[in-house]
Structures are given as structure tokens and as C-alpha cells.
Amino acid sequence: MGDKVLQQWMPLGGELRQRRKRAGLTLAEVGEELGLSAGMIGHMERATRAPLREHVRNLDTLFATEGELLQQWLDVVEEKDVLPWFKDALQSELRSKKISEYHSILVPGLLQTAEYTRVLVSARQVQKTPEEVEEVVKVRVSRLPHLRPQRPILWFVVDQIVVDRVVGNEEIMAEQLRHIVSLAEDDTIRFQVIPDEVRKHCGLCSPFRLMTMRDNRKLVRMEHTLGGTAFDKADEIEEMTDLFGALQAEALSPAKSIELIQDLAKGMK
Structure with a gap:
């Protein structure tokens, strides 16, 4: 039985695969750059493992994607519905x-700061729940x-x-x-x-x-x-x-x- 696919990571995994192939690199070569096994890179591409921030930042550097991969990672991790x-x-x-x-x-x-942001958001967006306010705070201070x-x-x-x-x-x-x-x-x-x-x-x-x-x-x-x-x-x-x-x-x-x-x-x- 195969590893469970993490649906939310599939778009990023597909992007990683495309970037790797475009760069003409093997799974093992990318893994060597990140200090990971070829198998782990494969897991990230197939979305059966969630990548860590530091790995995505290193991939941005390797593929010269200027922060695009990190932004995709943030969209998933923070689960934000950003306008x-x-x-x-x-x-x-x-x-x-x-x-x-x-x-x-x-x-x-x-x-x-988080406290300054929290005051502004809770004062203006009174319809938001405390959990939703915290999501906005987390996005801004990150x-x-x-x-x-x-x-x-x-x-x-x-x-x-x-x-x-x-x-x-x-x-x-x-x-x-x-x-x-x-x-x-x-x-x-x-x-x-x-x-x-x-x-x-x-x-x-x-x-x-x-x-x-x-x-x-x-x-x-x-x-x-x-x-x-x-x-x-x-x-x-x-x-x-x-x-x-x-x-x-x-x-x-x-x-x-x-x-x-x-x-x-x-x-x-």
C-alpha cells in the first residue's frame, strides 16, 4: 500500500518536479544539494511528505525561483484565504x-508587532472570530x-x-x-x-x-x-x-x- 497523498501539497509537489526537470537534475542531485535522500525529494514531489521551510528556501535558491516556491509553501502552511x-x-x-x-x-x-497588529485587526474587522484574527496576525508578522x-x-x-x-x-x-x-x-x-x-x-x-x-x-x-x-x-x-x-x-x-x-x-x- 502506497503512502497517502497530501492533497494540499500536490500543487507545490508538481511545481518542484517541473523545476527539477527543467534544470536537468535527478532526484539524487537535488537531494545532495539539500542534504536529503533522493527518496525524500521524491516524496515531496509526489506530495506524500510535507516539505520543511528550510528545504523550500534552499530549493528557491537552487532553482533561482526568487521566493515563488516559499510563497506557495506559505499558502499551504498558513492555510490562508488571502485576497x-x-x-x-x-x-x-x-x-x-x-x-x-x-x-x-x-x-x-x-x-x-503581533500585539500592534492584533489591536488593529480586531478593532476594524469585528466580524472575525478570535481564530481568524490570529490567522491575519500570523500572516502579517511573518x-x-x-x-x-x-x-x-x-x-x-x-x-x-x-x-x-x-x-x-x-x-x-x-x-x-x-x-x-x-x-x-x-x-x-x-x-x-x-x-x-x-x-x-x-x-x-x-x-x-x-x-x-x-x-x-x-x-x-x-x-x-x-x-x-x-x-x-x-x-x-x-x-x-x-x-x-x-x-x-x-x-x-x-x-x-x-x-x-x-x-x-x-x-x-
Whole structure:
């Protein structure tokens, strides 16, 4: 009697088989690269064994699939029913070598702690069960860890209200601020704050992000309440690139911004 096929893993298994054959590799050769047996690679392709995250990440490297396999793996493991626009955004993140993002009212999603996210989701999506809220939280906070091994350039500019406003309570907000400081101090991100005394600046608009893909294609995503819209025309990219540069110029330096955030966090203890 054969091993039971895990239906949810069949699409990924089929993709692995196609990628291996396209690369002209045998099961044994792929297994050697991953430190696994040829039999185990066969199990993954036939969907009779669930692959581990580290194995899928290594397969992404081996097949040069730029995070596509890892994204498929996440879709299964997290069992998420992601809306198409958000799934596209996640896939774009994994293919990016640079992300520049502006937000006027909230900490950008990539940087949110679980507690901060939980407050936002439960406050806005009151129809969700606690279990559904936790699924959304898990998806959001997993995004940055999936990006970090690829070392993309991540640069954020926010208005001061983003770090001033207490979301949830002082303890949750202080933890969120410390998280931003930690990411900046280990060079994962660059983070700038536009101070309150700048009363008239060129932002004051919908949140947006500029993304440069590994193949040097560029994309702008504008966020709104019901999702997001992507733009990729040259003049649109140029306009938003100029806007982000102007926002950086209005903001405190990264060092001064982190000092401000550290002071705010201390005041919330």
C-alpha cells in the first residue's frame, strides 16, 4: 500500500518536479544539494511528505525561483484565504530588492508587532472570530522574517503621529517602538520620521510603497481601505520616486528619528 497523498501539497509537489526537470537534475542531485535522500525529494514531489521551510528556501535558491516556491509553501502552511491583491503584494515583496514606503497614520505592516497588529485587526474587522484574527496576525508578522534572508533595502518614512499615537495601550506601543529601534539598529531597515513642526509637506496622502524587483522592474502600490492598487508606468514611477525623495528631505535623519522613537518608548513605560 502506497503512502497517502497530501492533497494540499500536490500543487507545490508538481511545481518542484517541473523545476527539477527543467534544470536537468535527478532526484539524487537535488537531494545532495539539500542534504536529503533522493527518496525524500521524491516524496515531496509526489506530495506524500510535507516539505520543511528550510528545504523550500534552499530549493528557491537552487532553482533561482526568487521566493515563488516559499510563497506557495506559505499558502499551504498558513492555510490562508488571502485576497488576490494582498497575495500579489506578498509575492512582490519576496521578489523585491528594494522597498521604499510612506505611511501617514500607522506603522507600516512589515514592521508591526503581533500585539500592534492584533489591536488593529480586531478593532476594524469585528466580524472575525478570535481564530481568524490570529490567522491575519500570523500572516502579517511573518512577512519580514521571510524577507530578511534576502537582505532587501527597506526604507520607511512616516509622519510623527504614527509613533506618537498609542495603539492598544502604552505597553503595546512601547513594544512596537522598541521593535522599530531594534530593526534600525541591526541595519534591517532605515526609518525616518517627519516631525510635527513640518506643518506643510508634500505627503499627507494615501500610504504608498515603491518596489524595485530583482530584474530591475519597478512598481508602485497605493494602499486604501479596501486593498491596494498597483502602477507601473514610467511616468507614475518617476512621480512617486520624486515624492518619496521629497518626504525623506522633510524628515529627520534616520539617527535623529531613532532617538525620537527611543524617547517616546521610554515615556510609555
